[in-house]
Amino acid sequence: xxxxxxxxxxxxxxxxxxxxxxxxxxxxxxxxxxxxxxxxxxxxxxxxxxxxxxxxxxxxxxxxxxxxxxxxxxxxxxxxxxxxxxxxxxxxxxxxxxxxxxxxxxxxxxxxxxxxxxxxxxxxxxxxxxxxxxxxxxxxxxxxxxxxxxxxxxxxxxxxxxxxxxxxxxxxxxxxxxxxxxxxxxxxxxxxxxxxxxxxxxxxxxxxxxxxxxxxxxxxxxxxxxxxxxxxxxxxxxxxxxxxxxxxxxxxxxxxxxxxxxxxxxxxxxxxxxxxxxxxxxxxxxxxxxxxxxxxxxxxxxxxxxxxxxxxxxxxxxxxxxx
Amino acid sequence: xxxxxxxxxxxxxxxxxxxxxxxxxxxxxxxxxxxxxxxxxxxxxxxxxxxxxxxxxxxxxxxxxxxxxxxxxxxxxxxxxxxxxxxxxxxxxxxxxxxxxxxxxxxxxxxxxxxxxxxxxxxxxxxxxxxxxxxxxxxxxxxxxxxxxxxxxxxxxxxxxxxxxxxxxxxxxxxxxxxxxxxxxxxxxxxxxxxxxxxxxxxxxxxxxxxxxxxxxxxxxxxxxxxxxxxxxxxxxxxxxxxxxxxxxxxxxxxxxxxxxxxxxxxxxxxxx
Numbered sequence: 001x002x003x004x005x006x007x008x009x010x011x012x013x014x015x016x017x018x019x020x021x022x023x024x025x026x027x028x029x030x031x032x033x034x035x036x037x038x039x040x041x042x043x044x045x046x047x048x049x050x051x052x053x054x055x056x057x058x059x060x061x062x063x064x065x066x067x068x069x070x071x072x073x074x075x076x077x078x079x080x081x082x083x084x085x086x087x088x089x090x091x092x093x094x095x096x097x098x099x100x101x102x103x104x105x106x107x108x109x110x111x112x113x114x115x116x117x118x119x120x121x122x123x124x125x126x127x128x129x130x131x132x133x134x135x136x137x138x139x140x141x142x143x144x145x146x147x148x149x150x151x152x153x154x155x156x157x158x159x160x161x162x163x164x165x166x167x168x169x170x171x172x173x174x175x176x177x178x179x180x181x182x183x184x185x186x187x188x189x190x191x192x193x194x195x196x197x198x199x200x201x202x203x204x205x206x207x208x209x210x211x212x213x214x215x216x217x218x219x220x221x222x223x224x225x226x227x228x229x230x231x232x233x234x235x236x237x238x239x240x241x242x243x244x245x246x247x248x249x250x251x252x253x254x255x256x257x258x259x260x261x262x263x264x265x266x267x268x269x270x271x272x273x274x275x276x277x278x279x280x281x282x283x284x285x286x287x288x289x290x291x292x293x294x295x296x297x298x299x300x301x302x303x304x305x306x307x308x309x310x311x312x313x314x315x316x317x318x319x320x321x322x323x
Numbered sequence: 324x325x326x327x328x329x330x331x332x333x334x335x336x337x338x339x340x341x342x343x344x345x346x347x348x349x350x351x352x353x354x355x356x357x358x359x360x361x362x363x364x365x366x367x368x369x370x371x372x373x374x375x376x377x378x379x380x381x382x383x384x385x386x387x388x389x390x391x392x393x394x395x396x397x398x399x400x401x402x403x404x405x406x407x408x409x410x411x412x413x414x415x416x417x418x419x420x421x422x423x424x425x426x427x428x429x430x431x432x433x434x435x436x437x438x439x440x441x442x443x444x445x446x447x448x449x450x451x452x453x454x455x456x457x458x459x460x461x462x463x464x465x466x467x468x469x470x471x472x473x474x475x476x477x478x479x480x481x482x483x484x485x486x487x488x489x490x491x492x493x494x495x496x497x498x499x500x501x502x503x504x505x506x507x508x509x510x511x512x513x514x515x516x517x518x519x520x521x522x523x524x525x526x527x528x529x530x531x532x533x534x535x536x537x538x539x540x541x542x543x544x545x546x547x548x549x550x551x552x553x554x555x556x557x558x559x560x561x562x563x564x565x566x567x568x569x570x571x572x573x574x575x576x577x578x579x580x581x582x583x584x585x586x587x588x589x590x591x592x593x594x595x596x
Contacts, residue, residue, distance in 0.1 A: 065595070068438070069438045070431055070435065070595060071596070072595060085438055088438070089350045090349055091351070092435075099431055100428070100431075102427065103428045103431040104429060104432065105363075105423060105429040106427045107427075109366070115362060116362050119358050119362050121351060121436070122352070123349050146427075164349060165347075
């Protein structure tokens with residue numbers, strides 16, 4: 001007798017329809033003869049946290065402002081789900097934007113600022129209180145925004161962005177000025193929102209932060225898109241894998257490993273970094289010659305290494321070495 | 324001061340998103356936009372200060388004028404005379420309602436909430452005009468009543484042309500001055516430039532043209548033209564028997580408002596925020 005599985009069918013989780021995807025095509029912005037963004041073409045996917053990386057002046061903020069229609073592109077288009085921002089009838093429920101901490105009237109309290117924003121869309125007061133609590137602003141909600149610290153201003157900006165419970169979040173340097181707790185909080189909610197299927201685009205100068213938060217990165221340099229890839233692929237493609245070795249007979253071993261494709265670079269701490277040979281090969285060579293190994297560690301590059309390699313030519317404001 | 328800690332879990336946002344129907348009840352509407360602009364005005368101290376100073380100046384000067392005339396002046400006339408000074412407060416209130424948004428960066432929040440810029444200009448203009456109209460109407464009525472009470476002269480309430488209409492026209496003129504400020508605010512953005520231009524058109528230009536008209540007697544057109552400056556047109560509009568009739572005066576004021584709001588709109592719609 002055949003066995004029937006009488007348990008109810010597993011509920012298929014309802015997948016949100018594709019919403020909030022940002023597409024830029026040939027996006028260009030010039031101010032006089034200065035080009036801020038040049039032919040940027042990219043897609044910010046839903047359900048992912050996309051990091052926007054680039055040196056100062058690379059065009060990140062300008063691009064973000066163009067997405068929400070504050071700046072008009074000189075050429076090209078940018079749309080959310082194929083529609084320009086200006087066509088939305090409920091923009092705050094489509095896109096939540098934190099562009100910079102300075103988008104709040106300094107004479108108005110945090111709560112009044114959020115009430116004003118909410119009033120434009122008929123968002124109820126309960127939601128205003130909710131985002132105040134969510135952003136940890138309860139104790140300062142009645143204080144005038146002009147007296148806020150940078151971190152508090154950021155929290156207010158984030159509260160403002162979350163007000164309409166938007167499908168897409170655009171956050172320009174959201175962790176700037178936040179305390180470690182705040183940084184963790186941003187990382188947490190950004191992750192949670194992406195996991196719900198929303199689109200998150202955030203810029204940050206903090207590479208370690210970005211590698212913890214983002215799934216995908218778009219690297220801008222001098223207004224152009226230098227890379228648009230998942231974070232691990234970017235690291236793989238733009239950094240060198242190497243092996244760190246240590247041995248009491250290091251110079252002897254180094255001579256054995258050296259070859260046309262292999263470089264051995266000694267480190268000040270007495271170890272050496274080998275590029276071009278895998279750990280097993282190094283181990284085998286050492287064993288064959290009876291050389292003891294004290295360390296044999298595969299090292300991959302970081303997002304920062306990849307970013308540096310990518311933007312080496314694009315850094316406009318290279319820091320001057322202090323002599 | 325200890326910073327409050329944002330909660331780690333984001334349950335409220337999460338559950339809301341899941342429960343929300345595909346069509347959100349939250350959306351823009353003209354009424355909501357206008358309500359937001361009123362809320363903006365009422366949540367700034369500068370608005371209350373401007374209106375309070377306008378009230379104090381108007382009542383104080385009107386009562387003084389009444390006392391100085393020893394009751395020979397009509398209370399309604401005494402109440403509307405201080406406009407020569409308080410018009411600046413109305414104009415500045417309008418100018419900073421806009422320039423304050425640019426100087427603080429608030430304009431970026433405003434324009435992301437409502438990307439249709441014409442709607443932003445229209446709703447802000449309406450909120451400023453109505454607020455100034457209502458506040459100054461109360462002010463003028465109060466001033467007239469106090470002048471009547473202190474001088475013993477009666478207000479001719481049974482003759483609208485000598486009581487209600489001038490008071491309404493005076494409040495309308497104040498709203499017009501505020502709108503000129505709004506127009507300059509959108510056109511010039513900077514607080515100093517917007518306030519200077521508003522004061523220039525309302526206060527300085529009439530004086531300059533008066534001086535030029537007095538010196539250059541051959542240029543009669545200067546005097547003719549001066550009658551159409553906002554302040555002079557408002558005087559003709561409020562009390563009958565002015566340099567021009569009340570109808571043309573009203574049209575002149577409307578044209579000033581239209582010109583400046585269109586100028587502001589042209590800048591607002593084309594420039595990056």
